[in-house]
Amino acid sequence: MDLEAASTPQADHRAEQRRRILSAAVLCFSREGFHGTSMQQICTEAGMSPGALYRYFPSKEAIIGAIVEGERAEKGQMFEELERAPSLIDALTEKLAEMLSPEADPCAKLGPEIMAEAIRNPRLRSALEPVEEETRAMLRTALVRAAGRGEIDARLDPDDLVVLLQVIGDGLVLHHLLHPDWDLTGRLPAFSALVRRMVAPRDMDPDRP
Amino acid sequence: MDLEAASTPQADHRAEQRRRILSAAVLCFSREGFHGTSMQQICTEAGMSPGALYRYFPSKEAIIGAIVEGERAEKGQMFEELERAPSLIDALTEKLAEMLSPEADPCAKLGPEIMAEAIRNPRLRSALEPVEEETRAMLRTALVRAAGRGEIDARLDPDDLVVLLQVIGDGLVLHHLLHPDWDLTGRLPAFSALVRRMVAPRDMDPDRP
Numbered sequence: 001m002d003l004e005a006a007s008t009p010q011a012d013h014r015a016e017q018r019r020r021i022l023s024a025a026v027l028c029f030s031r032e033g034f035h036g037t038s039m040q041q042i043c044t045e046a047g048m049s050p051g052a053l054y055r056y057f058p059s060k061e062a063i064i065g066a067i068v069e070g071e072r073a074e075k076g077q078m079f080e081e082l083e084r085a086p087s088l089i090d091a092l093t094e095k096l097a098e099m100l101s102p103e104a105d106p107c108a109k110l111g112p113e114i115m116a117e118a119i120r121n122p123r124l125r126s127a128l129e130p131v132e133e134e135t136r137a138m139l140r141t142a143l144v145r146a147a148g149r150g151e152i153d154a155r156l157d158p159d160d161l162v163v164l165l166q167v168i169g170d171g172l173v174l175h176h177l178l179h180p181d182w183d184l185t186g187r188l189p190a191f192s193a194l195v196r197r198m199v200a201p202r203d204m205d206p207d208r209p
Numbered sequence: 210m211d212l213e214a215a216s217t218p219q220a221d222h223r224a225e226q227r228r229r230i231l232s233a234a235v236l237c238f239s240r241e242g243f244h245g246t247s248m249q250q251i252c253t254e255a256g257m258s259p260g261a262l263y264r265y266f267p268s269k270e271a272i273i274g275a276i277v278e279g280e281r282a283e284k285g286q287m288f289e290e291l292e293r294a295p296s297l298i299d300a301l302t303e304k305l306a307e308m309l310s311p312e313a314d315p316c317a318k319l320g321p322e323i324m325a326e327a328i329r330n331p332r333l334r335s336a337l338e339p340v341e342e343e344t345r346a347m348l349r350t351a352l353v354r355a356a357g358r359g360e361i362d363a364r365l366d367p368d369d370l371v372v373l374l375q376v377i378g379d380g381l382v383l384h385h386l387l388h389p390d391w392d393l394t395g396r397l398p399a400f401s402a403l404v405r406r407m408v409a410p411r412d413m414d415p416d417r418p
Contacts, residue, residue, distance in 0.1 A: 033329065035245035116325035119386045120242060160399040163391075164377070167384055171376030174383075177328045182372075190369040198407035 034117040065127035079138040088146040093192040243326040274336035288347040297355040302401040
């Protein structure tokens with residue numbers, strides 16, 4: 001018997017079940033909030049028994065951890081793209097536009113919910129922290145490179161910039177969800193120009209490479 | 210009988226009961242989240258019967274509305290102070306430092322929770338919107354005045370700046386609560402200098418009045 005071939009459908013089944021649970025959980029969390037969603041509701045939404053669900057995830061924190069982990073690979077690829085982009089500010093603006101678009105991954109909309117819950121929930125905070133730390137480290141590297149090629153004023157502290165850019169990104173996603181009638185996407189070029197004023201080397205035309 | 214004098218203790222009692230409910234609610238919301246808190250839990254925390262509580266507030270949204278309304282008078286006073294301040298950026302930085310300090314009003318810490326819930330809850334959003342709109346209008350007026358006296362580049366769109374400054378303020382409060390070990394208060398002077406670079410008129414020393 002070919003063990004490898006035999007194990008593949010089983011692994012596929014497990015991966016498919018995990019995906020099913022995670023999609024159900026994202027739906028429930030965005031409807032009822034993390035705190036307002038029970039494991040039972042996720043079972044119902046996924047059409048699974050509690051026994052089956054607990055075989056994959058022991059807790060809601062583990063589910064959020066898996067959602068965040070799923071975005072990790074995507075973020076890694078995003079930062080590879082950012083490194084190849086001629087302008088970091090333009091590339092970050094483009095990524096934000098994608099996150100604010102109606103076609104955005106529904107996980108992106110869970111950000112404010114996850115963060116509000118993480119304030120109260122140290123277990124969830126611990127699950128998020130390694131991924132957040134990795135993102136900050138990648139953004140820091142990209143900022144140092146952009147300073148090296150003259151897009152960013154090399155005298156600015158990259159750690160201050162990492163925090164401030166993350167704050168602006170998270171804040172924009174939050175206000176976009178809070179005010180669906182505001183056209184934040186339309187304002188993105190203006191915000192991008194303001195950030196460029198903030199970080200571009202002084203005594204230099206910010207539009208010149 | 211002096212009706213006015215007779216009515217005062219009753220009004221005092223009502224005001225005192227309202228305060229008691231609101232403090233209990235702020236405690237419950239920051240512990241369990243808005244969605245995870247029931248009216249019954251607020252009753253228990255306030256040491257009141259449901260009948261007594263519903264005489265003051267018909268719903269959790271009404272309670273949040275009252276919490277936000279309570280901050281309205283305070284915000285009005287804050288903007289009066291901002292108008293008298295010689296520098297808007299310095300004055301806003303000082304207000305942020307107050308909000309991030311351990312002695313801050315516990316209501317200030319509810320911001321991310323209230324916003325995450327408002328994304329899902331249109332009734333809550335409607336309760337918040339007039340107060341938020343008033344805050345934005347006051348900030349806009351302060352920005353236009355600061356542009357008039359040369360602190361802010363008059364060619365920048367004040368509506369873009371209102372949104373971006375609000376996004377930065379909300380984002381900083383969020384990350385301060387999310388990362389209690391980060392010294393964001395220590396970074397405030399750096400963030401303030403970055404915002405000044407962003408908004409100060411070009412070809413002008415930002416440290417000169």
